[in-house]
Amino acid sequence: MTHTQAIKSPTTSDKPKAIGFVRNDVSGLDAPRHANDVQRHARTLGYQYVYTVRPPADVDPIGYALGIAAGLGVEVIVVFDLGHVDCLPALICDEGFDLETVCPQGTWARSAQTRPGIEMGAA
DSSP: OOEEEEOOOSSOOSSOEEEEEOOHHHHGGGHHHHHHHHHHHHHHTTOEEEEEEEOOTTSOHHHHHHHHHHHHTOSEEEESSGGGGTTOTHHHHTTTOEEEETTTTEEEOOSOSOBTTBOOSOO
16 A cells, blocks of 8 residues: 655746655654655745655665656655655655755756656757
């Protein structure tokens, strides 16, 4: 059984899309609060928040989140803290996503310029 929560947006937007990523093994009992904080942080930064990923315990959590992010065509993954990405922002950024953290507040820019199925840059 997967633990995910869909967030429905009332309208389509030109804002960059973001997902939240909350690991129960990292957040523990604070997971519900962290999920709320991640969503609030993304919206405060002006992102179109589309989904909260809460991977099941029996999968690679980072790979699981990256797969969902790629499938949804998001640009940003938001986490509560770096512990959710094993303290390695490059695991996200090298796959072509920006990474935002709530605590401490920080931004890591994508290092890969493209993701499969998504073209970037000027025509």
